[in-house]
Amino acid sequence: xxxxxxxxxxxxxxxxxxxxxxxxxxxxxxxxxxxxxxxxxxxxxxxxxxxxxxxxxxxxxxxxxxxxxxxxxxxxxxxxxxxxxxxxxxxxxxxxxxxxxxxxxxxxxxxxxxxxxxxxxxxxxxxxxxxxxxxxxxxxxxxxxxxxxxxxxxxxxxxxxxxxxxxxxxxxxxxxxxxxxxxxxxxxxxxxxxxxxxxxxxxxxxxxxxxxxxxxxxxxxxxxxxxxxxxxxxxxxxxxxxxxxxxxxxxxxxxxxxxxxxxxxxxxxxxxxxxxxxxxxxxxxxxxxxxxxxxxxxxxxxxxxxxx
Numbered sequence: 508x509x510x511x512x513x514x515x516x517x518x519x520x521x522x523x524x525x526x527x528x529x530x531x532x533x534x535x536x537x538x539x540x541x542x543x544x545x546x547x548x549x550x551x552x553x554x555x556x557x558x559x560x561x562x563x564x565x566x567x568x569x570x571x572x573x574x575x576x577x578x579x580x581x582x583x584x585x586x587x588x589x590x591x592x593x594x595x596x597x598x599x600x601x602x603x604x605x606x607x608x609x610x611x612x613x614x615x616x617x618x619x620x621x622x623x624x625x626x627x628x629x630x631x632x633x634x635x636x637x638x639x640x641x642x643x644x645x646x647x648x649x650x651x652x653x654x655x656x657x658x659x660x661x662x663x664x665x666x667x668x669x670x671x672x673x674x675x676x677x678x679x680x681x682x683x684x685x686x687x688x689x690x691x692x693x694x695x696x697x698x699x700x701x702x703x704x705x706x707x708x709x710x711x712x713x714x715x716x717x718x719x720x721x722x723x724x725x726x727x728x729x730x731x732x733x734x735x736x737x738x739x740x741x742x743x744x745x746x747x748x749x750x751x752x753x754x755x756x757x758x759x760x761x762x763x764x765x766x767x768x769x770x771x772x773x774x775x776x777x778x779x780x781x782x783x784x785x786x787x788x789x790x791x792x793x794x795x796x797x798x799x800x801x802x803x804x805x806x807x808x809x810x811x812x813x814x815x
Contacts (some may be wrong), residue, residue, distance in 0.1 A: 508587035513537040519592035521680035535565040610645040621708040622650035629708035632733035640679040642686040653697030667735040720766035724779040752788035766813035775799040
């Protein structure tokens with residue numbers, strides 16, 4: 508089939524790579540416009556745009572997917588199908604109607620669970636044991652379309668969102684290619700999503716990453732892993748922000764007050780509503796990431812110093 512691929516971040520690269528190496532023709536990619544990045548705030552192309560440029564493929568960067576120039580160009584290309592991975596913008600009906608097989612999204616959850624922008628983060632945050640990926644036909648509703656195929660992936664006890672998303676991106680690339688092959692062969696029919704088990708995964712904000720030490724250790728562990736690498740977990744120490752890497756619950760540790768800091772043997776324990784957690788890497792404002800024990804030696808905790 509002739510395809511136009513839509514995607515933006517690194518998460519989309521395994522799928523685009525798989526399609527580029529397939530029997531299908533990737534005629535163009537659609538991605539978000541270049542954005543300022545780095546200290547100089549220079550405009551940078553998205554990872555998908557960079558890979559497409561390397562492959563010599565046309566890159567479409569509409570400010571909005573309803574822009575007439577973009578829609579006209581899409582009609583000129585006349586794709587059979589538009590596979591999508593983490594494009595990052597809503598698609599209007601005018602765009603959805605152009606390819607004869609529609610737009611097929613690779614979504615990183617077992618739909619209808621965790622519809623929305625942050626399915627992997629919410630699966631970890633809510634303590635799911637298993638998640639997965641699904642390919643589905645895009646409709647105007649949010650992740651509501653009928654499903655072509657699914658795969659499952661266990662969530663490991665120490666998984667961060669970055670770890671889990673990395674595995675799903677690779678496994679999902681194969682699922683998306685299989686879906687394209689099945690659509691081309693005429694052997695795949697999408698099935699409506701169940702009406703039960705619907706949950707929504709709103710994008711996590713930096714404020715969501717603020718650790719409340721009055722929460723149970725289990726919740727704090729999940730929150731920090733869900734927010735790693737983005738939007739990032741953090742706490743305050745002496746009114747300055749300290750970024751946190753994944754923590755380790757210590758069920759047999761001494762009872763500490765929420766936020767209380769206690770040096771352990773080559774570790775730093777912090778109190779929660781239940782048992783303490785051991786900090787992993789931390790990053791004080793304006794400094795590099797470091798082991799929590801190294802950070803603690805440099806701040807000289809005294810008196811009632813605590814994290815909050």
